[in-house]
Amino acid sequence: MSIIELKHVTRLFLVHERKGVFRRERRTVEAVRDISFSIAPGEFVGYLGANGAGKSTTIKMLTGILAPSSGEIRVCGKDPFRSRREIAYHFGAMFGQRMQLWWDLPLIDSFDQLHYIYRVPDDQYRARLAELVEILDLSSFLKVAVRQLSLGQRIRGELAAAMIHTPAILFLDEPTIGLDLVAKERVREFLTQINRRHGITIMLTTHDMADLERMCSRLIVLADGQTVSDGPLDELFGAYKLERTLTVDLSEPCESMIIPGARSVSVDGPRQVFRFVAQDLSSADLIAQVAARAKIIDLTLKEPDVEDLVRAITKAES
Amino acid sequence: MSTIAIYARLVRLQVRSQLQYTTNFLMSVLATFLFTSLDLATILVIFSNIRTLGGWTAQQVLLLYGAAASSYALADMLLGSLDRLPQLIREGNFDSMLFRPRSPFFQLLASDFMLSRGGRLAQSIIVVIVICTVYIHIAWTAGAILVLTVAVISGAVILGAVWVAGACISFWIEGAGEFVNTFSSGALFVTQYPLNIYAQWLQATVTFIIPIGFVIYMPTSYLLHKAPIFDMPSVLRLSSPLVAGAATAAAAALWRSSIRHYRSAGG
Numbered sequence: 001m002s003i004i005e006l007k008h009v010t011r012l013f014l015v016h017e018r019k020g021v022f023r024r025e026r027r028t029v030e031a032v033r034d035i036s037f038s039i040a041p042g043e044f045v046g047y048l049g050a051n052g053a054g055k056s057t058t059i060k061m062l063t064g065i066l067a068p069s070s071g072e073i074r075v076c077g078k079d080p081f082r083s084r085r086e087i088a089y090h091f092g093a094m095f096g097q098r099m100q101l102w103w104d105l106p107l108i109d110s111f112d113q114l115h116y117i118y119r120v121p122d123d124q125y126r127a128r129l130a131e132l133v134e135i136l137d138l139s140s141f142l143k144v145a146v147r148q149l150s151l152g153q154r155i156r157g158e159l160a161a162a163m164i165h166t167p168a169i170l171f172l173d174e175p176t177i178g179l180d181l182v183a184k185e186r187v188r189e190f191l192t193q194i195n196r197r198h199g200i201t202i203m204l205t206t207h208d209m210a211d212l213e214r215m216c217s218r219l220i221v222l223a224d225g226q227t228v229s230d231g232p233l234d235e236l237f238g239a240y241k242l243e244r245t246l247t248v249d250l251s252e253p254c255e256s257m258i259i260p261g262a263r264s265v266s267v268d269g270p271r272q273v274f275r276f277v278a279q280d281l282s283s284a285d286l287i288a289q290v291a292a293r294a295k296i297i298d299l300t301l302k303e304p305d306v307e308d309l310v311r312a313i314t315k316a317e318s
Numbered sequence: 319m320s321t322i323a324i325y326a327r328l329v330r331l332q333v334r335s336q337l338q339y340t341t342n343f344l345m346s347v348l349a350t351f352l353f354t355s356l357d358l359a360t361i362l363v364i365f366s367n368i369r370t371l372g373g374w375t376a377q378q379v380l381l382l383y384g385a386a387a388s389s390y391a392l393a394d395m396l397l398g399s400l401d402r403l404p405q406l407i408r409e410g411n412f413d414s415m416l417f418r419p420r421s422p423f424f425q426l427l428a429s430d431f432m433l434s435r436g437g438r439l440a441q442s443i444i445v446v447i448v449i450c451t452v453y454i455h456i457a458w459t460a461g462a463i464l465v466l467t468v469a470v471i472s473g474a475v476i477l478g479a480v481w482v483a484g485a486c487i488s489f490w491i492e493g494a495g496e497f498v499n500t501f502s503s504g505a506l507f508v509t510q511y512p513l514n515i516y517a518q519w520l521q522a523t524v525t526f527i528i529p530i531g532f533v534i535y536m537p538t539s540y541l542l543h544k545a546p547i548f549d550m551p552s553v554l555r556l557s558s559p560l561v562a563g564a565a566t567a568a569a570a571a572l573w574r575s576s577i578r579h580y581r582s583a584g585g
Binding site: 060063064065084085086088089091093095098099100102104105106109113116117118119145 | 319323324327328331332335336409410411413414416417418419420429580
């Protein structure tokens with residue numbers, strides 16, 4: 001029995017394009033094309049794709065904000081667009097940069113307000129709030145107006161706000177964006193905990209590799225409005241060898257170096273860029289080999305990020 | 319808790335938080351006070367050059383202004399948050415009102431309640447009472463009080479319906495915010511002078527198409543025994559509650575269909 005189900009879902013948008021001063025052309029764009037997948041209760045799914053791949057459109061259809069142009073969607077067994085108000089009790093949502101809290105009111109007032117909006121019984125609300133305040137460590141700023149909170153505090157507040165009515169599903173769009181490392185860890189810990197302890201189904205989009213590694217058990221990857229990959233995280237990570245990037249600045253311009261296990265991506269004066277797979281070559285080894293041939297002044301090492309993963313999967317599957 | 323009770327609660331919370339910033343609050347009350355005074359001064363300047371405007375004396379126009387401004391202030395106090403709609407839509411924040419299990423309309427109205435708008439209402443009502451008592455010598459019979467009160471409330475409802483209809487445009491056309499604002503300030507300007515001074519087509523438009531003429535002009539001209547425009551039966555000028563009902567129904571239908579059309583920002 002799945003809690004989220006999409007069958008051959010397509011969503012078209014009509015866009016107007018300017019052609020010259022007076023001429024405008026109408027064109028339909030498929031934001032999402034024939035997507036099908038289902039998610040079981042308690043899964044923690046990373047929903048990935050390049051910008052404009054159709055992630056937000058999917059989430060908006062799942063939350064009943066947009067209707068699909070064709071196909072069928074079921075969330076908790078119901079059509080979200082038709083039963084928007086009803087479905088609202090079953091999910092919580094947090095869209096990174098978008099505010100759900102009341103800007104001028106103390107955080108606690110927003111929570112109180114949401115408990116009435118979602119018709120949460122008083123005793124249940126008090127217990128829930130106490131739990132959220134404890135795991136998200138909100139007690140020190142509960143009475144502070146939302147506009148005076150730091151980003152990290154606000155995000156924690158938003159997360160709690162999305163959880164007040166004990167939803168079965170949580171939709172999260174970039175929940176850790178802009179947070180410092182400590183705050184990120186705290187958010188991840190919280191999400192993992194509610195997923196394991198309460199069996200809440202979570203679907204999240206992110207640009208942070210660590211978010212995926214630390215929390216998700218399954219990845220669904222979108223490209224150009226279609227699902228290109230869907231499977232357990234470990235399998236996907238094993239199947240696609242992701243490259244690290246080493247950028248070195250040498251004391252003087254130098255010819256492109258040939259080093260086994262690494263490929264030279266660009267040579268720009270004294271700056272050279274290499275890509276390599278961690279399993280084939282260690283970074284220490286690569287740096288030593290470069291240093292043996294030229295004097296290194298500066299270097300940076302970049303781990304593969306979510307964009308690299310999405311790019312690799314998209315390339316392999318299309 | 320009912321949606322209305324939740325609305326009232328949120329309004330109370332915002333009022334409480336706004337009262338904490340006393341200076342800020344007093345400044346905005348002072349600003350609206352200056353605004354109202356400027357409007358009054360404009361009318362007096364006009365009448366320092368002419369005796370009557372469309373057959374209306376300065377005092378009568380001041381009454382019209384005061385009553386229209388009361389309607390406007392009442393509508394603005396309750397529906398002022400509509401101004402935020404274009405921005406909410408553009409930034410995608412309207413989404414969060416849609417995925418909560420309550421009417422998005424009331425969530426929107428409750429999102430930005432400003433107590434200082436109440437200051438304007440108080441000032442306008444005072445203008446009406448002073449003008450009526452001191453200059454026009456209206457006998458404060460139960461009938462006159464009823465006509466004025468019903469007129470101001472129905473007027474506010476009609477203005478509100480027109481604003482809601484205007485705000486709906488931002489669901490259909492991106493960046494229509496300017497248009498919406500023109501709508502609300504234009505509405506006030508048209509209602510505060512006697513309609514019969516305008517060109518026929520404008521009179522017809524604000525009487526039959528966008529019924530702003532019914533906001534205050536019709537009942538006030540009845541109260542002051544003026545000749546009705548378009549030779550309409552005199553009593554028809556008291557039909558503003560009916561017009562308010564019809565306008566509300568039309569605005570509500572437009573709002574619902576606009577929400578269905580809504581496609582949200584940010585792909």
